[in-house]
Each structure stands twice: as structure tokens, then as C-alpha cells.
Amino acid sequence: MVDKDGFTIAEAVARCGLPESTLRYWERIGLVRPIERDESSRHRRYSHDDVATLETLANLRAVGLSIEDMRTYLAGARRGDEAAGEQRVLFEVHARRLADELNALELRRRYLDLKVQYWSAREVGDLDKAADVAEELGPLIRRINPKDTV
Template sequence: MTERQWTIAQASALTGLPESTLRYWERIGLVRPVERDLSSGHRRYSEDDIDTLDTLGNLRAVGMSVADMRRYLTGRQRGDDAAGEQRALFEAHAQRLAEEIDTLELRRRYLELKVRYWAARERGDLDEATEIAALIRPLIDRVNPKETTT
């Protein structure tokens, strides 16, 4: 019995990944070279290829870098022997995301205060604008830290 194979268009539809991404990942060696139809030369994706692409699509969706996706795939081939490395990889990525969320939350808070500040100025309420400005000042160095030269 012959294993089921999919064209690049079908693989794209199954995985939700653009064809350009499938070609790119193959070109940079993130995924192994895809088998080609002998007569046409068109790519033919196997079930294993689709599974790998699905996995990579999930990692991409959570913002994992190509380098980390490579590390994941290397560990995946080793199975449970790489469990600690895989856990560490995901812990590190989760920490990076937590830091990004903190940064975004800080930026959002700064912008909210600026909106309130300018709304107060627009109403002519300079006392409220002054109070809001006092709340903004401590955020400025956190939003836009200045490099210090020593």
C-alpha cells in the first residue's frame, strides 16, 4: 500500500501555512527536503511531513524563533531523552513572552495616561492634567530607558 502524499497546495491547506513558508522552511533546512514527484518534480508531502509542519505551525503561532524551532525538532527526534531540554526550551520561551507582556502592559498604561492627560488638557482641567502628569513621570524611564555612559 502506498503512503498518502499531498501537493504543496494541499499541505498548505491542511496546515494553514502559506506555500511560501513551506518552501522557505525547506530552503533553510528547518524541514528536510520534501520528496518530489519523479515525472513532474512537484513536491509531495508525506504524513510525517504534514505532522512536522503542523508542529512547526504551532510553534510559530506562539512566536517561537526559527532557531528554537530547530532545537525543538532536534530534541523531538531524541524523544524522552531530550525531555529536560524540551522543557527548558519552553520555559525560556514562556519567560520571554511574560517579559514581552509586561513591556506591552507598561506601554498600554503609559498610553492610557497620555490619553487621560490630553483629555484633561482638552477640557481645560489643568489640575487633573498635572495629577496625571505626575503618574506618567515614573513610567517614562521604564518605557524608554536611557543608556548610561560611564
């Protein structure tokens, strides 16, 4: 703890919650600008600013933005109010996508619950119940995977 003029990669990881490998990868592909290096060791030294960016990107990734969308967002954030409309649209699109995913996920959870019940019934040899559950599965499957017509 001598100079303290930058965070090590481990410290950056502790702050943004992303794996080291991802930090290196994002730098490699130019999503974040090249990180300064310690003169002697050539190890990365993250600035406060770098870490703030990573924190934001971590959230954006968590909600499902693609690399390209994150690039777009960063560019828009740099332009400020001028790009506010585009930023709003970007987030609206993803909010919408997430709402859809939420519905799909709820169905899938029900499907898995039924699968548990089905194999549970077979486990204890209750074939009547197994048949009942299998019948419940049919209509659900069609809603999960509409192409599945069986």
C-alpha cells in the same frame, strides 16, 4: 483527486496555517527536510508526517522560538525521552520570556491608552486634561523604556 499520495502546498498551508512562502523558506534553509516532488509537475507533495511537523513548528514559531531553537527541538524530539530534560529547559526559557513580555505589553497598552486620551483632549481643545494626561505619561514612559530619562 486521483492518486492522493500527498498534500499539495495549498493543502499543507490549510492544515498548518503558515504562508506558502514560509514553507518554501524553511525547506530552503533545511529546517524541514526536502519535500518530495510530483514526478511530472515538480510540484511539492507533502506527506502526512511532513504536515504534522509543520503543525508543531507553526505552534513553536507562534510562541516565539527562533529557527535555531526549532532545529534543537526537532533534534530533541527525534531522540525522545533521552532528551526530555533539554526539551523541558528549552520550554522553560521561553515560558519565562513570554511572562516578561506579557508584563511589558501590559505597560505598553496603558501607554497607548494615555496617548489616545491625550490627543482626544487636544482634539476637543481641553488643554487642562491634555496636561493632566501628559503628566501621567511621564512615570509610565520611564517604566516602558528605562533609558528614557526625560
